[in-house]
Amino acid sequence: MRATIMPKAHDVRIDNVPDAAIQQPTDALIRVTRACICGSDLWPYNGGPNVEGQRMGHEAIGVVEDVGSDVQRIKRGEVVIMPFANSDGTCMFCDEGLQTACVHVDFFGNGKLDGAQAEAMRIPYADGTLYPLNVSEDDALMPSLLTLSDVMGTGHHAAVAARVRRGGSVAVVGDGAVGLCGVIAAKRLGAEQIIIMGRHEVRLALAKEFGATDVVSERGEEGIQRVRELTQGFGVQSVLECVGTEQAIDTSMGIVRAGGAVGRVGVPHYEAIKGAQVMFYRNVIVAGGPAPTRAYIDELLPEVMDGRIDPGRVFDRTVGLDGVPDGYRAMNEREALKVLIRP
The missing domain is CATH 3.40.50.720 (NAD(P)-binding Rossmann-like Domain)
Structure with a gap:
């Protein structure tokens, strides 16, 4: 499969990487249908801390292609929001609505977990991390729904x-x-x-x-x-x-x-x-601190769905995977506010 790799500052590439796959019984595999570039991605782009060869991106919407044997809530074929951090949904911090302090927390695209600027992703602790949507993968509200994975939350x-x-x-x-x-x-x-x-x-x-x-x-x-x-x-x-x-x-x-x-x-x-x-x-x-965006979706989603808020307007450029390197350049040079990706 293809994914966004950043070997060093100002070097963004779309490379072939091993296919995302189920590794643990609590995992899900999603086909990424929407992703984006975040302002925080520009820190490593400009020479900030970076894991050599890390896969970039931490905001996504996707379709569930497969689930591990212990996954109960998330189903194959569902359209899901992927918040930028994984969470098990069962620890005391998740119960308190602070999923970014989950005892199993990790952050997508940080060099350990898959990055979202890719064709597919493995999602650990799928039941606690992913948020299912009752919409089609090409719903007109996709830009605003994508913001619930990070920037709106x-x-x-x-x-x-x-x-x-x-x-x-x-x-x-x-x-x-x-x-x-x-x-x-x-x-x-x-x-x-x-x-x-x-x-x-x-x-x-x-x-x-x-x-x-x-x-x-x-x-x-x-x-x-x-x-x-x-x-x-x-x-x-x-x-x-x-x-x-x-x-x-x-x-x-x-x-x-x-x-x-x-x-x-x-x-x-x-x-x-x-x-x-x-x-x-x-x-x-x-x-x-890091926003527990998973906790806020219940509150914000109805207002996105009925048009009371329209945060998807922050996206002012859309690219495919091949356009991601130029998307980084455009955001870094303030030619674009936020770039949406359709792998």
């Missing part, structure tokens, strides 16, 4: 961690796909003021359509001051940090008001948060 997790509340004020740091989904999440949770912080006109226009009320394009101290100007000098009650850089977390700590909360979901590329004094003396909560 991650944006929602940022909003939950930041304690977004009805009538509240929110700032979203980052205008990538997760940030834009964070705007959707803040809007559906009832926030009254939603400030999007970013610099890309097309993305900011989409953020406004999703519910953003204000745009701040300044960065650093200028950006902090601009947000404070928009909030009577106090800052916002909730900050969704959707980037993962040191500047992004510094900005978040500068714009959160006393008693507020920061929900960070950008994979951190900094050693420590420098705002310890701010957190303590202003009673600021900092929470978040």
